[in-house]
Amino acid sequence: MARFVSLLFFLSLTLCCCRSQGQGSKMSVRLRNGGSPLVLGNKVELECVFSGHGLSDSGVSWMLQHGQSAPQFILFITSLGRVAPTENGKPPVRFEAKKESNIYRLTVKSFQEQDQGNYYCIVNHNQRLHFSSGIALHLPGQHQPHPISAPSAWAGAPAFPLPPSPKGLDLYCHLYIWVPLASACVLLLIALLATITICQILRSHAREQRLKLKNCQ
Structure with a gap:
């Protein structure tokens, strides 16, 4: 009987978690140094900015999408500002990340051609994925960096069953x-x-x- 009561209690907690409503915060990605042209080999700093504090306490995942291909995971930074190890157990080599106040920053140490694409930040809050608007970074002569919305194709991506x-x-x-x-x-x-x-x-x-x-x- 005690086990059955414990099971009901656990299921009730799960129901509460599932029905929790997300905060009204909005996310966006911007260049820290404004709209200055990108230079091959230079450092590039991006910021994931929140309009409120509801989502900024859950950590941020940074993603990079090349054209219409599937998004690629870059790194995850916790709400304490710690970068989680990747699959090989080591931090990413070409990227750095940190948190200041409620702003999460991603740094590309030396911007290369393979770093071009659309950058997004993602937050997992209350069992829901929240996607930022993104920014497209391209070297001069190809495209100019500009804000973009999260691609609709992500809704069907197998890695994010939202x-x-x-x-x-x-x-x-x-x-x-x-x-x-x-x-x-x-x-x-x-x-x-x-x-x-x-x-x-x-x-x-x-x-x-x-x-x-x-x-x-």
């Missing part, structure tokens, strides 16, 4: 809650039926023993 609407989020929450709860109810029903069956068998056995004792007397 529900398309609050209704979809509710559906996922309902499945996440009711499937384990229904399974627990089925297990409890099976245990109850097994207990009733065992009790009936024990009672029948006890009656037979009493009848045998009476016959012996």
Whole structure:
């Protein structure tokens, strides 16, 4: 019984988390040094800026997208300003990141041709992904850096299964809650039926023993 109550408590907490509404903050990426032309080999600093403080306490993931290809993960920086190791267990070599107040900064140490593309910052807050508007960085003679919106193609990217609407989020929450709860109810029903069956068998056995004792007397 205690386990069942604990399970219900856990599922209730999950429901609260799933239904938590995101903050009204908006995110954008900008060049720290303004609109000065990019120079091959120079340092480039980007800033992920929030209009409010609701999302700035969850850490930021930086992404780079080349043209219409899938976005590439650069690094993750925590709300404490620590850069998480990448897959090889080491910090990114060509990039640096830090946090000042509620602004997250990404530095490209030496901007190269392969660093051209659209840069975004992403926040995972209350089990929802929040995408910033991005900025396109290209060397002179190709494109000028300019703000862009998050590409719609990201909605279908396998690495970011973001529900398309609050209704979809509710559906996922309902499945996440009711499937384990229904399974627990089925297990409890099976245990109850097994207990009733065992009790009936024990009672029948006890009656037979009493009848045998009476016959012996």
